[in-house]
Amino acid sequence: MSWITRLRGMLRRERLDQDLDEELRAHLEMRAADNLAAGMSPGQARHEAQKRFGNTTLLKEDTREVDIIGWLDEVARDFRHALRMLLRNPGFTVVAVLTLALGIGANTAIFSIINSVLLHPLPYHDPDNLVMVWESNSQHPKLHNTVSPPNFLDWQSGNTVFSTMAFVFDERDNLTGNGEPQEVVVQDVSANFFSLLGVDPIIGPGFTPENGQPGHANVVILSYGLWKERFASDPAIVGKSILLNGHPQTVVGVAPQNFQWFIKDGSLTGAKPQMWSPFVFPQSFHDHKQIGRFITVVARLHPGTTHSQAQTQMNAIASRLEQEYPDFDGHWGVNVVPLRQQISGDLRPALLVLFGAVALVLLIACANVSSLLLARAASREREMAIRTAIGASRWRIARQLLMESLLLALIGGGIGVALAVWGTNALLAASPRNLLDLRFVSMDLFVLAFALAATLLAGLLFGFLPSYISAHSRISETLKEGGRGSSSANRRAFARNAFVVAQLGLALVLLTGSGLLIRSFVRLIGVDPGFDTGHLLTFKIALPRSKYGTDPRCLAFFQQLLARISAVPGVRSASMESFPPLTGLGAATGVHLLSQPSLALSDLPVADVGVVGPDYFATMSIPLHAGRLFNTQELAQEKHVTIINQAFADKYLHGVNPLGQKAAIYMKSFAENEIQPSEIIGVVGDVHQIGLDTSPEPTVYWPHPELVMSGMTILVRTSNDPFAMVSAVRKELQQMDPELPMAAVATMDQLLADSLSRSRFTMLLLGIFAAVALVLSAVGIYGLIAYSVTQRTQELGIRIALGAQRRDVLRLVLGQGTRLTLLGVTVGVLAALGFARLLSTLLFGVSATDPITFAGVAALLGFVALAACYIPARRATRVDPIVALRYE
Amino acid sequence: MLKPKNDLLQGTLVLLVLKTLARGPLHGYGMTLHIQMVSKDILRVEEGSLYPALHRMEQDGWVGAEWGISENNRRARYYRLTAKGRKQLAEEEKNWDRLTQAVAHVLQFA
Numbered sequence: 001m002s003w004i005t006r007l008r009g010m011l012r013r014e015r016l017d018q019d020l021d022e023e024l025r026a027h028l029e030m031r032a033a034d035n036l037a038a039g040m041s042p043g044q045a046r047h048e049a050q051k052r053f054g055n056t057t058l059l060k061e062d063t064r065e066v067d068i069i070g071w072l073d074e075v076a077r078d079f080r081h082a083l084r085m086l087l088r089n090p091g092f093t094v095v096a097v098l099t100l101a102l103g104i105g106a107n108t109a110i111f112s113i114i115n116s117v118l119l120h121p122l123p124y125h126d127p128d129n130l131v132m133v134w135e136s137n138s139q140h141p142k143l144h145n146t147v148s149p150p151n152f153l154d155w156q157s158g159n160t161v162f163s164t165m166a167f168v169f170d171e172r173d174n175l176t177g178n179g180e181p182q183e184v185v186v187q188d189v190s191a192n193f194f195s196l197l198g199v200d201p202i203i204g205p206g207f208t209p210e211n212g213q214p215g216h217a218n219v220v221i222l223s224y225g226l227w228k229e230r231f232a233s234d235p236a237i238v239g240k241s242i243l244l245n246g247h248p249q250t251v252v253g254v255a256p257q258n259f260q261w262f263i264k265d266g267s268l269t270g271a272k273p274q275m276w277s278p279f280v281f282p283q284s285f286h287d288h289k290q291i292g293r294f295i296t297v298v299a300r301l302h303p304g305t306t307h308s309q310a311q312t313q314m315n316a317i318a319s320r321l322e323q324e325y326p327d328f329d330g331h332w333g334v335n336v337v338p339l340r341q342q343i344s345g346d347l348r349p350a351l352l353v354l355f356g357a358v359a360l361v362l363l364i365a366c367a368n369v370s371s372l373l374l375a376r377a378a379s380r381e382r383e384m385a386i387r388t389a390i391g392a393s394r395w396r397i398a399r400q401l402l403m404e405s406l407l408l409a410l411i412g413g414g415i416g417v418a419l420a421v422w423g424t425n426a427l428l429a430a431s432p433r434n435l436l437d438l439r440f441v442s443m444d445l446f447v448l449a450f451a452l453a454a455t456l457l458a459g460l461l462f463g464f465l466p467s468y469i470s471a472h473s474r475i476s477e478t479l480k481e482g483g484r485g486s487s488s489a490n491r492r493a494f495a496r497n498a499f500v501v502a503q504l505g506l507a508l509v510l511l512t513g514s515g516l517l518i519r520s521f522v523r524l525i526g527v528d529p530g531f532d533t534g535h536l537l538t539f540k541i542a543l544p545r546s547k548y549g550t551d552p553r554c555l556a557f558f559q560q561l562l563a564r565i566s567a568v569p570g571v572r573s574a575s576m577e578s579f580p581p582l583t584g585l586g587a588a589t590g591v592h593l594l595s596q597p598s599l600a601l602s603d604l605p606v607a608d609v610g611v612v613g614p615d616y617f618a619t620m621s622i623p624l625h626a627g628r629l630f631n632t633q634e635l636a637q638e639k640h641v642t643i644i645n646q647a648f649a650d651k652y653l654h655g656v657n658p659l660g661q662k663a664a665i666y667m668k669s670f671a672e673n674e675i676q677p678s679e680i681i682g683v684v685g686d687v688h689q690i691g692l693d694t695s696p697e698p699t700v701y702w703p704h705p706e707l708v709m710s711g712m713t714i715l716v717r718t719s720n721d722p723f724a725m726v727s728a729v730r731k732e733l734q735q736m737d738p739e740l741p742m743a744a745v746a747t748m749d750q751l752l753a754d755s756l757s758r759s760r761f762t763m764l765l766l767g768i769f770a771a772v773a774l775v776l777s778a779v780g781i782y783g784l785i786a787y788s789v790t791q792r793t794q795e796l797g798i799r800i801a802l803g804a805q806r807r808d809v810l811r812l813v814l815g816q817g818t819r820l821t822l823l824g825v826t827v828g829v830l831a832a833l834g835f836a837r838l839l840s841t842l843l844f845g846v847s848a849t850d851p852i853t854f855a856g857v858a859a860l861l862g863f864v865a866l867a868a869c870y871i872p873a874r875r876a877t878r879v880d881p882i883v884a885l886r887y888e
Numbered sequence: 889m890l891k892p893k894n895d896l897l898q899g900t901l902v903l904l905v906l907k908t909l910a911r912g913p914l915h916g917y918g919m920t921l922h923i924q925m926v927s928k929d930i931l932r933v934e935e936g937s938l939y940p941a942l943h944r945m946e947q948d949g950w951v952g953a954e955w956g957i958s959e960n961n962r963r964a965r966y967y968r969l970t971a972k973g974r975k976q977l978a979e980e981e982k983n984w985d986r987l988t989q990a991v992a993h994v995l996q997f998a
Contacts, residue, residue, distance in 0.1 A: 023965040
């Protein structure tokens, strides 16, 4: 094929140019040599040879053109023809293009998110070798538990698989001086943290190994955002001193704009960092008895070391530690998780399900357009037959039709990408905070390449069958029969029926998925959180230890603050909790009920510990099930009392009356003789601590004096809009301490909505895709029945003329639709049974084979499909026999 | 599959080249010499037309080309007739005969 040579010519243009130059030069030289031999002078010989050549550049251009023009010419001819054919049928073209734009646009939008979240390179050096190292307890479901510092030290010295290991833990600190006091999230890190990640500050030297030595850690690196907002991008910031919790710290760097480190599973604040500071383990951190699990560990694998090799060695180290410290490390193992998996872990299943869903939508769109093309091909059969008769090859005709398909796909794809850009922005606007990292989602070349590939693939997919059938139709038959009843017409009818069945089946799969998610969501929001979320304002206060060093001062401050806030008009009551529900992590520890046999610390029942202020249960509307609440004395002084929740009583006391029991709560120390047991004085209702989809954990509540904490979340129950109270509350706070910021101000309703955001987001998107699929498949079956009614006008006319009633005609036409619908629904149900299992991680309280959902969506799809058939069926009953018989 | 050019000279050039190559592989310069010599200096092939024509014929698969060494030890691009080109030559010769006969008729009856 000559066009292949020409295509190659285009690709190897440079080579060809050189070849041509050399060819012409050889010619010139030979002529000059002959001229010389004929007796001309050397100069004359060359000149004459050159002259005969005339304009060399023009010659070269003429020759070169031959190599590529011919090929382009043919493509251009096909292209122009295709464009004309599409313009001649604007109705068909608009429907097909919009259908494709929807399909390709949805794919591109979801892919752009996948690209950003799952495929985009992480902003660290060689990120594939970075892993998170967690502890995990075989007796608890949590796979990513934070790490104890002494274990970290043992891992560090005992392993040979990591080149470096670093730790991080975050806290909220008060940044004062230069302007309003501000609470900032600070990550305390090992001095090698940045060098491990391979990230250099954009200005400043960053941390040096020396900063890991005691006495040299008073330095900080600022996040780009904090540097810009708080310090107005001061280029001379490095070397300046800032006040953190009242202590001076020297700025040694500003992190790059795209740098961040936020691992939700290990974050104590639940917020992204604004500053980093080196942390040196004090002596107590080396002792397993003195310190709990709270640091997050990141490590870099030695080049060539695999994740599973690292896991194997860490398992060995963990079991050694288990033997060495049975009290502390019993049942504790190590879990090595690749960083990429860690970061995308939450969203991955939802995104993959959505990607599968949009792929199905595109398939339905392709089936629809293919079906349209088949219908159109039937009416163009004469055109094709004539072209074949006058000598066009099958390949030529197929190519022409494929060109039309590709053109359709390209226009659809172009509009689709525009839709995707708009849609992605809409998605991001609708997507909740914390769910997607906005900065990362962008339309890059990779996404555009994906869109182009999807477009071309779609074009070939929906264009192949129609052009194949047309190219293989028998001319003689076609010309004789006028295109009806020929073998290609039969093949087309079969293909269109198959497409409609496939569309209905695919739509049913999507509808089932969406139905299951909707039912899950309804179940989820039907869950009682265990407290009243309405009109509840929350914010965090962290007292700097430098100023409020002693327990009594902290205690007094919070008591006074709550009293002041409670007195504000519009406030019904105010209280506080160390880790209130839906706000992030909690603290958990072992609890020894003295009525039960003594066990090793790591074998004890585990409970969340909540430290609460006065009126906590009343403010939250958590009901009292038995016993009594804390009294005024217990809220003012350490009286060794505790209140447990129902889950604790059910799980650990098995019907024994909890009231009056003594419980040793291993919170302040891990040494038994240092613990003063608390008496259980009451049982309260359960609260969903993490989210509605997570069952309540056994919990023990302590009044604040039992464990004085300097960071607490204030809870304010208001009569009206909680946000309207913020300024009044802030005024009270500032009167007590003008340097204290209010952090993480939110309403409980907001926090609840945020915790549901992933479910809502997935449900919403899948719902939209399912609706699109439903509409497309309805259009598909409508088009097929309408077309077949048109084709059968003559037959219907004869039937009516022979006395067929309206009912008979209706039954005849609807019968065809019903058969296809039933077949499609059956195929769809079978496919959905397979696919729904992929959804199971996203479901809550609903089985993946929930019969109600399946029956409901099957009924919905059946109804819509039959309704779509009814329109052409009614038209069939109005066929005028006289007109119909004259139809040919 | 280029549009056939209807100007006579184009067609003639193709015929002359094909005929020349029927004797054996030759480079472009050799063809100009050969045609000039055989036609007793009446036909002179313009380089400006020859090379585009050669390349077009190569694209159409009538001639093949490879690099070789000329009689006086120069690297030159040698063209040879392909099977398809041979068929084309027969076709062109037939056309030429028809054309010349037609012209002869016109001249006789004019």
